Amino acid sequence: MGNWHKLTRDFYDRPTLDVARDLIGKILVHNRRGVVTSGVIVEVEAYIGESDPACHAAPGPTARNAPMYGRPGHAYVYLNYGIHSMMNIVTEAIGQPAAVLIRSLDPLEGSAVMRRRRSRKVKGRRAGGGRILPDHDLCRGPGNLTMAMGITLADNCADLLGDCLFVEDRRLPRHEISWSPRLGIRVGTEHPWRVFVVEHAAVSGSTGRSRRATR
DNA sequence: CGTTCGATGCACT
DNA sequence: GTGCATCGAACGT
Numbered sequence: 056m057g058n059w060h061k062l063t064r065d066f067y068d069r070p071t072l073d074v075a076r077d078l079i080g081k082i083l084v085h086n087r088r089g090v091v092t093s094g095v096i097v098e099v100e101a102y103i104g105e106s107d108p109a110c111h112a113a114p115g116p117t118a119r120n121a122p123m124y125g126r127p128g129h130a131y132v133y134l135n136y137g138i139h140s141m142m143n144i145v146t147e148a149i150g151q152p153a154a155v156l157i158r159s160l161d162p163l164e165g166s167a168v169m170r171r172r173r174s175r176k177v178k179g180r181r182a183g184g185g186r187i188l189p190d191h192d193l194c195r196g197p198g199n200l201t202m203a204m205g206i207t208l209a210d211n212c213a214d215l216l217g218d219c220l221f222v223e224d225r226r227l228p229r230h231e232i233s234w235s236p237r238l239g240i241r242v243g244t245e246h247p248w249r250v251f252v253v254e255h256a257a258v259s260g261s262t263g264r265s266r267r268a269t270r
Numbered sequence: 271c272g273t274t275c276g277a278t279g280c281a282c283t
Numbered sequence: 284g285t286g287c288a289t290c291g292a293a294c295g296t
Contacts, residue, residue, distance in 0.1 A: 100288070109288065111281095119281055137278030139289050156288060198289045239288055 059084065062222045067127035067215070071146040071153040075101040075250050078144070080230050082223040083160055085204045092168055092204050094160025094194050095227065098251040098258045100237045102143070103153045109243030112152030122212050123152035130220055132201075132211040139198030142206050144215065144222070158238075158249075160194035161257045162203070169193040169203035191256035230255070 062081065067074060084093040102110040102123075111120040111133070122131040123145055131143040131154050143154035162169055173188055194200040201207070206220070215221045230252040237249045238260050251258045 102288075111288085114282075117282075133281090133288090134279060135287065136289050137280070137287090139278095141288060143288090158288090196289070237288070241287090243288095 059221065060224050061216060062128075062224055064126075064128045064216060066222075067144065067146050068148060069127075069146065071101045071103045071155060072248065074144070074146045075099050075155045075248070076232065078155060078157075078222065079232050079250055079252060080227050082163060082225055083157060083204070083221075084164075084223055085206060085210075085220050086218060087205055090165065090168060090205075092162075092165030093223070094162040094164075094204075094257075096157060096159075096222075097161050097230070097255045098157075098159035098249070098260075100156040100158060100250075101146075101153070101248040102156065103248070105152065107243055107246065109237060109240040109246075110152065110154075116152075120152060123154050124150055125212075128215045130210050130213040130215060132206060132208055132213075134208060135198070140201040140207050140210075141197050142201050142204075142210070156197060157200060158197045159251070159257050159259050160200055160204075161255065162190050162193050166190050166193060168205075172205055173199065173203050175202075195257050196259040235260075 078096050078099050081096050082093050083096055105112050112123050116124055122129055126149055127146050129145045131145050132140050135141050142157045145154050147153045193203045210220055213220045232250055233253050234247045235249045236244045236247055
């Protein structure tokens with residue numbers, strides 16, 4: 056299991072906005088007992104420090120946000136709305152709480168597995184609207200992404216230099232990126248800390264909120 | 271096209 | 284008890 060080109064600790068031990076920008080175009084990989092799912096990162100958001108009101112570290116250290124204060128290059132996964140796991144990557148030095156939320160991927164490997172996970176029933180309701188999802192919808196949005204990748208609270212605190220959950224550098228062609236305010240938050244909207252690939256079908260949010268036909 | 275709203279678990283006040 | 288870094292169904296225009 057050594058033929059991956061994993062990002063090293065130094066990559067994550069940097070200013071969060073730089074890490075966020077540089078994560079675009081990299082590959083997020085989840086390897087669960089040999090079942091591999093992966094995708095190109097096309098949309099992320101930065102959450103930076105106790106002075107960022109939207110950051111979970113805003114109230115200071117708590118039991119939940121402890122991973123954000125820890126070593127860079129680890130996962131911070133938490134449950135939102137009782138339903139969705141949110142996948143973050145811890146950045147910056149120890150004691151400096153910050154992370155990058157992974158919002159959307161363009162699926163690369165394991166799309167069949169992703170589709171199966173997305174169509175699982177959740178408390179009677181069928182996820183994914185019951186329709187056959189196109190690839191670019193499988194990991195579109197942070198809740199959909201974790202469901203498709205099989206990322207759960209069990210992945211909280213995972214070391215991204217390990218073999219289960221990590222980011223690979225494949226030096227794909229450059230994407231055109233853009234910055235915007237973060238989505239779905241009530242405070243901290245003044246910061247343009249969301250980065251995304253322009254005009255990409257797998258990106259969530261305003262430009263693609265309503266159904267688009269194809270790509 | 272748009273807006274509203276329920277589901278669902280848990281950290282935090 | 285309150286409020287989410289969401290999603291998609293249901294309904295209104």
